[in-house]
Amino acid sequence: MGGIIAMTNEWMHRLRVWGVLIGFFALWQFGVMAFHPPAYLLPTPSAIVTEFLDDPLWYLNHSMITVGATLAGFAFALVIGALAAVGIVFSRLLESTLFTLLVTLNSVPKIALAPLFIIWMGTGAASKIAISFLIALFAIVVDAVLGLRSVDPDAVDLFAAMGGTRLQTLWRLRMPNALPYLFSGMKVAISLALVGAIAGEFVASEQGLGHVILQAEGSFETTRVFVAIVLLGLFGTLLFYAVEWAEQLACPWHVSIRGKGRA
Amino acid sequence: MTATAVALRDVAKTYAGKGAPFQALANVSLDIAPGSFVSLLGPSGCGKSTLLRCIAGLDHPTGGAIEVDGGPVNAPPPGMGIVFQRDVLLDWLTVIRNILLPAEIRRSDIDVAKRRAAELLNLIGLEGFEHRHPWELSGGMRQRVAICRALLLDPSLLLMDEPFGALDAMTRDELNLELQRLWLQTGQTVVFVTHSIPEAVFLSDRIVVMSRSPGRVVEVIDIDLPRPRPLSVRESPVFGAHVAHIRGIFEGFGMLRGRHNRDDE
Numbered sequence: 001m002g003g004i005i006a007m008t009n010e011w012m013h014r015l016r017v018w019g020v021l022i023g024f025f026a027l028w029q030f031g032v033m034a035f036h037p038p039a040y041l042l043p044t045p046s047a048i049v050t051e052f053l054d055d056p057l058w059y060l061n062h063s064m065i066t067v068g069a070t071l072a073g074f075a076f077a078l079v080i081g082a083l084a085a086v087g088i089v090f091s092r093l094l095e096s097t098l099f100t101l102l103v104t105l106n107s108v109p110k111i112a113l114a115p116l117f118i119i120w121m122g123t124g125a126a127s128k129i130a131i132s133f134l135i136a137l138f139a140i141v142v143d144a145v146l147g148l149r150s151v152d153p154d155a156v157d158l159f160a161a162m163g164g165t166r167l168q169t170l171w172r173l174r175m176p177n178a179l180p181y182l183f184s185g186m187k188v189a190i191s192l193a194l195v196g197a198i199a200g201e202f203v204a205s206e207q208g209l210g211h212v213i214l215q216a217e218g219s220f221e222t223t224r225v226f227v228a229i230v231l232l233g234l235f236g237t238l239l240f241y242a243v244e245w246a247e248q249l250a251c252p253w254h255v256s257i258r259g260k261g262r263a
Numbered sequence: 264m265t266a267t268a269v270a271l272r273d274v275a276k277t278y279a280g281k282g283a284p285f286q287a288l289a290n291v292s293l294d295i296a297p298g299s300f301v302s303l304l305g306p307s308g309c310g311k312s313t314l315l316r317c318i319a320g321l322d323h324p325t326g327g328a329i330e331v332d333g334g335p336v337n338a339p340p341p342g343m344g345i346v347f348q349r350d351v352l353l354d355w356l357t358v359i360r361n362i363l364l365p366a367e368i369r370r371s372d373i374d375v376a377k378r379r380a381a382e383l384l385n386l387i388g389l390e391g392f393e394h395r396h397p398w399e400l401s402g403g404m405r406q407r408v409a410i411c412r413a414l415l416l417d418p419s420l421l422l423m424d425e426p427f428g429a430l431d432a433m434t435r436d437e438l439n440l441e442l443q444r445l446w447l448q449t450g451q452t453v454v455f456v457t458h459s460i461p462e463a464v465f466l467s468d469r470i471v472v473m474s475r476s477p478g479r480v481v482e483v484i485d486i487d488l489p490r491p492r493p494l495s496v497r498e499s500p501v502f503g504a505h506v507a508h509i510r511g512i513f514e515g516f517g518m519l520r521g522r523h524n525r526d527d528e
Contacts, residue, residue: 154347155351157316157347158347159368161319162369163338163341163368172364176353176355179355253354253396253398255398
């Protein structure tokens with residue numbers, strides 16, 4: 001009985017989600033058809049789909065450029081951010097230098113730094129990856145530091161009582177404990193990384209969805225802009241859920257996830 | 264083995280705070296015989312947990328000396344197991360991996376440890392739960408796992424800081440019985456912190472009654488009830504006399520008044 005009710009609830013939930021999405025696009029479609037705003041202001045959803053289907057490979061190629069830069073920037077932010085967090089937690093010196101520097105840097109809107117990176121690294125992928133990395137880094141470091149520090153003091157005592165070294169305490173206690181925090185930082189960071197890649201493409205680029213948007217804007221091809229935006233939304237969502245999926249694999253024991261896999 | 268498992272000489276602990284320094288422990292001297300079950304009993308703030316932490320090497324006295332097995336305590340001594348009020352099981356490890364943790368930390372023979380873990384799980388009635396996660400267990404079962412973890416490497420000294428303080432009365436009774444049974448089989452020295460008079464009388468060979476401001480030992484009482492003690496021993500006149508005597512000590516210090524008596528039931 002309980003299983004059936006749970007299943008019905010699950011289906012009801014999906015139905016509602018799709019209902020809202022379809023309703024939104026239907027309203028948009030019929031609204032545009034009824035009021036005829038100029039096409040350069042607001043195209044219909046069907047026009048957007050038609051535009052995409054006209055040359056899907058071209059759009060997907062540009063998407064891959066942007067998603068690639070996002071993933072690369074995110075990966076660098078994850079590795080370097082996690083290492084920096086360990087350093088900050090373990091060294092007073094790094095905490096007072098590196099962490100302070102990061103906090104200061106973070107208060108500068110990083111998009112304002114984008115032109116600098118174009119000057120330094122050119123208009124290719126490297127500058128997009130760098131901006132993406134920089135904008136995602138802080139979210140990773142802050143949450144990883146929080147996770148490494150938010151350890152039950154009793155557990156730290158337990159490790160001390162068992163004769164555990166600092167390294168063992170890091171590896172067997174602080175790191176697993178920090179994983180859920182790290183993942184919540186990663187979920188923010190993956191979205192920010194995409195913002196960084198687009199910002200870089202806006203400043204100067206030859207390809208990518210940001211480039212597509214700028215080009216189309218220049219020639220008032222609003223439908224193209226919308227295709228790029230829809231694709232960005234889709235890939236942004238996919239990236240977010242990819243991180244969430246990784247989280248469920250990596251820490252199935254966490255309160256927020258327990259039982260999800262078994263339901 | 265030395266004649267005393269734990270020797271305390273004029274142990275003092277003062278915390279230097281913002282205002283006047285706070286004296287948590289003053290002039291605590293005590294000898295604990297190997298293989299005996301000793302309770303540190305007192306109201307909250309009497310320094311019993313601080314004293315236990317000092318014996319464990321997790322905290323350091325500001326005066327006096329502590330020796331475990333004849334050696335001074337500078338760091339947690341190797342032959343020691345500890346159980347806290349909270350079980351502190353690691354959520355990401357299964358029951359068996361939690362129990363094996365001390366062996367992994369100390370890099371001792373993992374096969375020996377696995378056999379010992381299986382024995383302990385059997386003794387404490389947790390066979391079949393090896394591959395569960397801590398969050399699938401009840402509070403009493405979790406604390407049983409924590410006890411198995413503390414006993415894995417057969418420590419000569421077991422320190423317990425109000426281990427059953429967070430459990431309901433029935434689970435507490437059950438675990439008191441099981442702890443006694445385990446201890447009768449393994450025979451290590453146990454230092455047990457509690458604020459429950461009946462629990463201390465039921466479990467201990469010896470009760471160290473402590474008082475607060477400053478934390479100090481006011482009386483040491485030997486409990487010579489025969490073992491194994493059944494729960495019904497608590498209805499015996501001798502048991503009642505011990506409880507009444509200890510309650511009298513606390514009342515004498517003005518620590519138990521009126522309704523507060525109920526705290527110990």
